Amino acid sequence: MLSTGDDITVNHPEEHDSESDDDPSGSSAVVLGLDGLAALIAALWDRGYRVVGPTVRDSAIVLDELLTADSLPIGWGDEQAPGHYRLRRREDQARFGYVVGPQSPRQELSPQKVALVKIRRTADGFDADAVDPTPAAPIAFIGLRGCELAAMGIHDRVMIGGAHPDPVQSARGADRFVVGVDCGDPAATCFCTSMGTGPTAGAEMGPDNTETADLRLCELIDDDRHDFLCHVTSKAGAEVMETLEHRPANTADHLAAQEVRHRAVQCIEKHLDTDGLADRLMAVPDHPRWDEVAERCLSCTNCTLVCPTCFCSTIDDVGDLAGEMTTRTRVWDSCFTLDHSYLHGGAVHATTRSQYHQWLTHKLSTWWDQFGESGCVGCGRCTTWCPAGIDLVEEATALSRAPEINR
Amino acid sequence: MTPASTELAQERPRVAVWKFSSCDGCQLTLLDCEDELLTVAERVELAYFLEAGAVGDGGKGLYDLSLVEGSITTPGDLDRIQDVRRRSTRLVTIGACASAGGIQALRNFTEVEQFLGIVYAQPQFISTLEESTAISDHVEVDFELRGCPIDKNQLLEVIAAFTNGRPPAIPGHSVCVECKLRGNVCVTVAQGVPCLGPVTHAGCGALCPTYHRGCYGCFGPSETANVAGVAVELRRHGMDEHEIELAMHTFNTWSPELRDYPPSAPTPTGEQP
Ligand code: SF4
Ligand code: SF4
Ligand code: SF4
Ligand code: SF4
Numbered sequence: 001m002l003s004t005g006d007d008i009t010v011n012h013p014e015e016h017d018s019e020s021d022d023d024p025s026g027s028s029a030v031v032l033g034l035d036g037l038a039a040l041i042a043a044l045w046d047r048g049y050r051v052v053g054p055t056v057r058d059s060a061i062v063l064d065e066l067l068t069a070d071s072l073p074i075g076w077g078d079e080q081a082p083g084h085y086r087l088r089r090r091e092d093q094a095r096f097g098y099v100v101g102p103q104s105p106r107q108e109l110s111p112q113k114v115a116l117v118k119i120r121r122t123a124d125g126f127d128a129d130a131v132d133p134t135p136a137a138p139i140a141f142i143g144l145r146g147c148e149l150a151a152m153g154i155h156d157r158v159m160i161g162g163a164h165p166d167p168v169q170s171a172r173g174a175d176r177f178v179v180g181v182d183c184g185d186p187a188a189t190c191f192c193t194s195m196g197t198g199p200t201a202g203a204e205m206g207p208d209n210t211e212t213a214d215l216r217l218c219e220l221i222d223d224d225r226h227d228f229l230c231h232v233t234s235k236a237g238a239e240v241m242e243t244l245e246h247r248p249a250n251t252a253d254h255l256a257a258q259e260v261r262h263r264a265v266q267c268i269e270k271h272l273d274t275d276g277l278a279d280r281l282m283a284v285p286d287h288p289r290w291d292e293v294a295e296r297c298l299s300c301t302n303c304t305l306v307c308p309t310c311f312c313s314t315i316d317d318v319g320d321l322a323g324e325m326t327t328r329t330r331v332w333d334s335c336f337t338l339d340h341s342y343l344h345g346g347a348v349h350a351t352t353r354s355q356y357h358q359w360l361t362h363k364l365s366t367w368w369d370q371f372g373e374s375g376c377v378g379c380g381r382c383t384t385w386c387p388a389g390i391d392l393v394e395e396a397t398a399l400s401r402a403p404e405i406n407r
Numbered sequence: 408m409t410p411a412s413t414e415l416a417q418e419r420p421r422v423a424v425w426k427f428s429s430c431d432g433c434q435l436t437l438l439d440c441e442d443e444l445l446t447v448a449e450r451v452e453l454a455y456f457l458e459a460g461a462v463g464d465g466g467k468g469l470y471d472l473s474l475v476e477g478s479i480t481t482p483g484d485l486d487r488i489q490d491v492r493r494r495s496t497r498l499v500t501i502g503a504c505a506s507a508g509g510i511q512a513l514r515n516f517t518e519v520e521q522f523l524g525i526v527y528a529q530p531q532f533i534s535t536l537e538e539s540t541a542i543s544d545h546v547e548v549d550f551e552l553r554g555c556p557i558d559k560n561q562l563l564e565v566i567a568a569f570t571n572g573r574p575p576a577i578p579g580h581s582v583c584v585e586c587k588l589r590g591n592v593c594v595t596v597a598q599g600v601p602c603l604g605p606v607t608h609a610g611c612g613a614l615c616p617t618y619h620r621g622c623y624g625c626f627g628p629s630e631t632a633n634v635a636g637v638a639v640e641l642r643r644h645g646m647d648e649h650e651i652e653l654a655m656h657t658f659n660t661w662s663p664e665l666r667d668y669p670p671s672a673p674t675p676t677g678e679q680p
Contacts, residue, residue: 057592058591059594059597083595083643084596085597101592103590107590112589113588295633295635297633298581298633298636299605300583300605300606301580302583302587302593302605305583305587318564318576319567319568319571319573321443321447321450321563321567321570322450323450323571332588334580337579337584338580338630338631339579352631352633355631385596386596388636389640
């Protein structure tokens, strides 16, 4: 390995062009060892980021502050099915050998509860002070997958892309740094290939998907090696890489990465036929399948609260006992609560059937009308974390067929 | 925003706490508000609260807010709750007994005479009703605060809301929302632990799931509870019919969503444990 300061360049894709046919981005690729990964996390802290990444807690892989690379889920994988998630021990010491957990960047960029305004009673009225949403440090995300990058892009467009950018998400997302990771071992609930968001972290994204990683890792493990092919895809990424030990990638490295990708694509068994899906779903409000799924659905909200693209929130004004101070707080909400659609006199979506219809059609149909793209990135979280094991792909597929065929 | 009503600013609202058939745990929650108790006492006049030694006018006055604990189980209760209602501008029930009939409503499923002979040496001195029922079965209730016991912060919110003339910010959705707001990992999905959270009214802050236990349903059914649906999931995670029935029939057994569980045609499976 070359050491820091050696005269290698990380910003000249031409050097590797002939070898990097999996690399249409024109970025440069290097190889980072396990020590290099640890150094990357340390370097990000040193540069003033708050580093957030995967770690094992409460029987799952969650996102949390990552003080060092030792907190990564070393040797852990996950097993997922509708309504089912288990950690499993891998035979190797993979750092990113799992897929996605119950959490997503959403909780960092638009946290569950955010205080917006503090209102204080005064002698002649009241004073209102907006709460500054600027975090103490910009966030560096480690280990985000293709579907998560796509979801961040969607959230950015919805929350800050319009005429009234959300100050919370703008402030928290500003100057973020993203280390993406290609998926090597997708779960049974993943269908990113149908949605064009994975399994590699960014490669398949369409022109609308502006979110890219600053560095994109592919973990390479066999009997002889355990390191990472790393595409350097931004200036910030190149600046950090310059401070780390690495070497240029060679043909063997690129081939190994291609193999990881090939295996991952082969692994993905779930497919959603998206052709005309938005219209097909909207065309069947009376399909009996809605009644069937409503019998199983518990309106528990889990599908929406684990979804990386759902954005609904409610506003709570909570006053203190003395009536002197009120805090206006934004709290995650879901179309599976009655308050979500409460208008004068009652809820629009008052039954579970109507709530489920709202959720599924918003993700797959009306999101297109609103934002010109799909509201689903195919991460499978809603399916895994549904306590009733309701499978989005299965429901959408059944609903977009004539009722007789389902019987 | 209009300032709180001027009467409130000048004169502290009078609050009474009443007990019917209950264990006192919910009233004690008010005394447990150690840090906030002084503010409560400054903000409201605890005009009648026997548990705290506030005999005041002996419960013979008029009150801006009555907090009612306990279910209706005796002929005397029937009259007393009417009297309480007449004395109260706002009446809020606190806890599962007052809001749903409590654990003691288990007797509603059998003949109360059977218990009397077993429990009391001289049952002829006992005067009781056939059923233990919620306060709302007898008088109009302004708000039902759920829980067995209630949550301290929700109680403070109810007092703050009613004494400031605004609706309480107490949502009726499931415990799962609270799990997700806390960043908990779902114990059902990740560990196979049976959990009533998906059909249980929020309020506890997902206390049990936070400690890796399934929810026991202390706060009763949530706003759109699918009880039959959650039973399927409890079964999938290893509970048998008998255990599921026991899980449904605890503190909120007489709530309308739970009292008919299992639905009339029981599934013909399994032996008794
Ligand atoms: S309406 Fe429902 S599905 Fe759509 S973003 Fe909100 S919570 Fe998600
Ligand atoms: S709808 Fe489901 S699969 Fe699609 S992005 Fe949301 S959680 Fe993932
Ligand atoms: S689909 Fe599943 S996760 Fe979503 S509300 Fe219904 S039961 Fe809960
Ligand atoms: S642990 Fe229970 S309450 Fe929490 S999300 Fe899972 S099912 Fe819901």
